[in-house]
Amino acid sequence: MTKPVRFDLIDLKLFVAVARAGSLSRGAASLPLALSAASSRLRLLEHRLGFSLFERHASGVRLNSAGEQLLEHAQRVLRAAQDAQAAMDQLLDGQRELLRLYANATANSTVLPAALGRFLAERPRVDISLNECPSREVIAAVRNGEADLGVIDTDYAPADLLTLPLNRYRLAVLLYPEHALATHASISLRELAEQALVGQPAHTALQGFLHKMAELAGVDLHVRARAPSFAAMARLVAGGAGVAVLPESTGRSFRDSLGLVLLPLSEAWAERGLQLCLRPWDGLSPTVRALAAHLGGVS
Numbered sequence: 523m524t525k526p527v528r529f530d531l532i533d534l535k536l537f538v539a540v541a542r543a544g545s546l547s548r549g550a551a552s553l554p555l556a557l558s559a560a561s562s563r564l565r566l567l568e569h570r571l572g573f574s575l576f577e578r579h580a581s582g583v584r585l586n587s588a589g590e591q592l593l594e595h596a597q598r599v600l601r602a603a604q605d606a607q608a609a610m611d612q613l614l615d616g617q618r619e620l621l622r623l624y625a626n627a628t629a630n631s632t633v634l635p636a637a638l639g640r641f642l643a644e645r646p647r648v649d650i651s652l653n654e655c656p657s658r659e660v661i662a663a664v665r666n667g668e669a670d671l672g673v674i675d676t677d678y679a680p681a682d683l684l685t686l687p688l689n690r691y692r693l694a695v696l697l698y699p700e701h702a703l704a705t706h707a708s709i710s711l712r713e714l715a716e717q718a719l720v721g722q723p724a725h726t727a728l729q730g731f732l733h734k735m736a737e738l739a740g741v742d743l744h745v746r747a748r749a750p751s752f753a754a755m756a757r758l759v760a761g762g763a764g765v766a767v768l769p770e771s772t773g774r775s776f777r778d779s780l781g782l783v784l785l786p787l788s789e790a791w792a793e794r795g796l797q798l799c800l801r802p803w804d805g806l807s808p809t810v811r812a813l814a815a816h817l818g819g820v821s
Contacts, residue, residue: 531603533567534596536560537575541593545582617647619809624653624660625673626727629796631752631772633689633817634673641816648809657727664799670810673817675727676795686798686818693728693792694770696759697783703765708788715741718764720755721748732767735791756780769794 540549540560550560568574575589585593625634630652638650655663657674664672664683673688695709703709703717715736721743722729729745736743746764749755755766756776770786777784786792798818800806806814 528570529596529599531600533563534599536563537567537589538593538596538600540564540576540583541585541589543582544584548582618649619647619807620649620651621810621813622651622653622663622668622670623672623813624655624663624669626657626660626675626796627654627722627752628675628691628728628769628772628794629673629688630654632691632769633796637817641813645809645812650813656725661799664801667801670800670806671813671817672799673796674799675731676797677727677731678797678799680799684798684800684802686800686814688796688798688818690793690795692770693767693787693794694773695785695787696756696766696768696773696776697785698759698762699781699783701765701783703785704783706785708786710788711735711739712741714765714767714787715743718744718746720758720764720766721745722755723748723750728767731794735789752776756782 536549536553536555539552540546543549543552546560546564547557550557553560555563564575571588571592573588574586575592576583577586623634623638634652638652642648642650653663653669657678660669660672660674661678661680661683663669665680674685676687679685695703695714697704703713706713721732724730733743747758749758752766752768752772753776755768756773757780758764759766759776760780760782767787770784773784776782798814800810800814803811
């Protein structure tokens with residue numbers, strides 16, 4: 523009874539590579555595989571089969587009739603193996619879940635980076651797409667299904683959505699060291715109104731909130747320069763363009779890295795809050811619920 527030949531995928535890949543290249547050295551290099559190892563594998567394959575597969579000549583090798591037949595079968599086996607791998611990859615990809623999180627600039631610069639890092643580290647099959655936009659746009663994205671979860675300021679109370687407390691933060695003022703107010707213990711809104719400000723774009727929640735508080739207090743804020751991010755604001759402050767209001771926790775990093783001064787705003791309303799914004803709980807996927815629980819402490 524003839525002993526069955528057991529084929530190894532690496533042997534078949536090598537055989538096909540050498541057949542296509544017409545050279546043992548070029549075929550081995552394309553895998554890549556050491557020439558000595560490739561030569562040994564082909565000799566053992568031919569020994570197990572009981573016949574040679576190539577005709578050797580000065581410029582390389584070419585398939586003999588047995589090799590031609592094996593090439594057709596080997597290519598079919600390798601295609602089947604590739605198809606099986608592709609199917610498994612698709613199955614794996616199908617098990618991944620993408621969460622769409624929309625948040626305002628304050629959330630992205632304070633609580634979210636570390637919290638999302640821990641969440642993703644514990645869930646290797648979950649991906650998160652994080653979009654930054656003002657709170658009003660976050661609410662609209664959650665409402666129309668563009669976002670699975672949102673983070674907004676506590677000034678907003680969308681009646682048709684669920685909101686959950688997330689985090690508290692305090693507003694502070696970033697100044698360059700030579701500024702006249704740099705030696706104060708804190709800064710009041712009226713003192714702030716006497717300064718040139720470096721602010722965010724007018725449509726942002728924080729900027730709108732500051733102007734609202736100034737209007738209620740009967741003072742005007744002069745925004746000398748507007749920047750798209752807290753980092754850009756800090757660099758403008760370091761250059762002497764003015765002072766900036768931003769979350770205290772965010773300001774600490776710029777204070778330390780740029781050699782600036784950070785002072786708290788003395789008003790009670792400088793204590794602010796962030797909240798989660800999401801559609802009704804029963805309609806959320808388990809992973810969205812898990813992220814909401816992770817961020818907001820929902821049991």
